[in-house]
Amino acid sequence: AQSVTQLGSHVSVSEGALVLLRCNYSSSVPPYLFWYVQYPNQGLQLLLKYTSAATLVKGINGFEAEFKKSETSFHLTKPSAHMSDAAEYFCAPTGGFKTIFGAGTRLFVKA
Amino acid sequence: DADVTQTPRNRITKTGKRIMLECSQTKGHDRMYWYRQDPGLGLRLIYYSFDVKDINKGEISDGYSVSRQAQAKFSLSLESAIPNQTALYFCATADRDEQFFGPGTRLTVL
Numbered sequence: 001a002q003s004v005t006q007l008g009s010h011v012s013v014s015e016g017a018l019v020l021l022r023c024n025y026s027s028s029v030p031p032y033l034f035w036y037v038q039y040p041n042q043g044l045q046l047l048l049k050y051t052s053a054a055t056l057v058k059g060i061n062g063f064e065a066e067f068k069k070s071e072t073s074f075h076l077t078k079p080s081a082h083m084s085d086a087a088e089y090f091c092a093p094t095g096g097f098k099t100i101f102g103a104g105t106r107l108f109v110k111a
Numbered sequence: 112d113a114d115v116t117q118t119p120r121n122r123i124t125k126t127g128k129r130i131m132l133e134c135s136q137t138k139g140h141d142r143m144y145w146y147r148q149d150p151g152l153g154l155r156l157i158y159y160s161f162d163v164k165d166i167n168k169g170e171i172s173d174g175y176s177v178s179r180q181a182q183a184k185f186s187l188s189l190e191s192a193i194p195n196q197t198a199l200y201f202c203a204t205a206d207r208d209e210q211f212f213g214p215g216t217r218l219t220v221l
């Protein structure tokens with residue numbers, strides 16, 4: 001069975017600093033991997049997805065993630081944080097038409 | 112217009128009451144899902160449906176029921192609401208493996 005761990009329920013960075021949100025998954029078969037973002041008072045929306053085409057995946061708003069099979073990781077990064085990046089981020093391995101959502105990491109961006 | 116809509120957006124009810132949350136979509140997707148979101152727990156799957164005649168329980172279906180009235184409509188019912196069902200509820204549709212979420216319904220059971 002798939003499971004997913006997001007390290008850190010809260011991450012705080014200064015505006016302009018590197019953003020790193022960690023995700024590790026466990027599965028006997030590499031799944032599809034997604035990152036979703038939830039802005040305040042909104043539903044989740046797709047940030048980026050890995051579907052085995054390339055290990056480095058670029059998403060919206062300057063975010064990217066690298067799939068590392070040997071580490072079973074899919075960490076999300078952004079070189080320079082912006083105030084508008086403040087949101088909750090969910091890592092979501094997907095397989096068999098079902099998605100397992102991580103507990104989420106709330107990103108705070110300080111001016 | 113939004114592709115996935117949920118009504119109501121907010122609801123306060125009392126213990127023991129029956130309540131229905133409704134979801135409609137214009138994306139033409141066959142697969143639809145109901146999740147609940149609780150702080151620190153992410154989203155947990157309540158029910159999912161692959162088409163009108165195919166409904167499946169998720170990991171936390173106890174105390175909930177669903178109805179797929181049409182391809183575009185998927186309703187979630189709480190037959191007798193209890194306080195620990197207070198949560199944010201999301202409906203989603205899926206195309207292949209990407210999910211598309213509604214804006215959510217915030218339910219409070221007193």
